Amino acid sequence: MSDREAAAACKAWPFQEAQRVLQRIGGKCPEKGYVLFETGYGPSGLPHIGTFAEVVRTTMVRHAFATLSDVPTRLFAFSDDMDGLRKVPDNVPNQSMLSEYLGKPLTAIPDPFETHESFGHHNNARLCAFLDSFGFDYTFQSATECYKSGRFDPVLRKVLEHYDAILNAVLPILGKERQATYSPFLPISPKTGHVLQTPVIARDVSAGTITFEDEDGTKTELPVTAGHCKLQWRVDWAMRWTALGVDYEMSGKDLIDSVRIGNQICRILGGTPPEGFTYELFLDENGEKISKSKGNGLSVEEWLRYAPPESLKLFMYQSPRKAKRLYFDVIPRNVDDYLSFLAKYEEQSADERLANPVWHIHEGSPPRETLHMTYSILLNLASACHAEESSVIWGYLSRYAPTASPETEPILDALAQHAVHYYQDFIKPTKRYRAPNDVERAALEDLAQALEALPTNLDAEGIQTEVYEVGKRHPFPELKAWFKALYEILLGQSQGPRMGSFIVLYGRAETVALIRRALAGALLGKEDVS
């Protein structure tokens, strides 16, 4: 079976989606010369995990499609940057300046960060930087540019022509209040520059204009073309599908009705609605919808501090139609699942590979992983050996696999780095060191000297015996108390790893130094005062 046949038979959802796209175009290249995938972005906020999810998933479908067909593809990341600013975001500078521009298109508002041509341009740049950091292949599209350049003009005129039909399509899903003032066209006031939400009083199809009442009450006539008017979002979406010839766009289940309306409008405009895919929303650990304003759930940045992007992509790949909880605890699991899919890939047949998530995550060519070490082991390791940096973990890993190094095992190296972050943020703050009493002090001094005197090639077992011997030489009620003291004084926790293996892992000289610092009271400063 060829790759293409195998892909056509593959049940993995990106292939199923790609099949629908292939059927849509009837196996032939569309007139525009390519199959168009689109993802939308509202630039009044910064890119977030939902943006990421949509682009990753769309990219997976796009790549699956490229495996099924030779028809070229493009992905537009479309920014609705002509949208009027409704509210001043509280996470940006120059708040008072921005408040003077409320109601104006984002691309007509100065950049509060003073680094770009406009606020819209600034956020667009943030979007692109965000997407670039993951290496996504896309073409950025600006709504402002599309409107002003006339690219949307032919379809805008059609919207005017089929005004009533479009109105009738949208009205049923609106509330009563909204129905009264609703207009698909949002004229941009020539006087104030505001995007107006105002009824259309008259329209002239042949001239391509609408008449409305401007903010100061004067009757104003404006062309619907060339950027003089924007469209209300649902109609805007459908117009864009029609004008650009969008073949595929996914959206959240909260938009189901809007997609339905959009499809109707698209047909009214003479277009063919894109193939859609409705994905489920993300929930937090309590099963509540994740929203930026509530700040629940998890940000992309948080995830990437503790785990590599591939694990987040895996999360996005898995069950997109299922409402999944997105919170901290799911990270380690997704890392380990990613690693095991990666390991499994090596021994799979060609068509099994197509259903392996790593095939989709890495666009058909996943990296080879030679040293298999789960993330949970690394997390344990990081906390057991007090890993302030990944080199400590590597100290252990190179003993385990002498030929391995950060250079030969980049995946493992990244994981080690992430495990250190995990240790620093979650384990270390819980540590509480205490000062030794006189008996313990003497025993620790004894241990430090004993460790220095031991033959350098002694193994973990031998060191363990020596630790034991030192304990016996001092008046502990029972040896249990000696080990407990070691953990509490040196590691800041009431239990810990076997001392012999810990010392080998942490380093003999380093352990001696650690003991000396403990004796000097230097570890007490690390105590968490909270």
Added chain:
RNA sequence: GAGCCCGUAGCUCAGUUGGCAGAGCAUCUGACUUUUAAUCAGAGGGUCGAAGGUUCGAAUCCUUCCGGGCUCACCA
């Protein structure tokens, strides 16, 4: 009201063309000359929400029902 998702071990969930019910954690037992919680080995634990149907065979497909959750109707 309309629509979507979920219900599988104590917990969180896998289960990919229907073919002997799985993982992680938790629990229990044992090993490793310290510890209930480094690590390792092993064990117990499920009427797959319920009832019908299709099938030689259903966690999986169809129907109905029960239970839980979410979304839409202001903005995009």
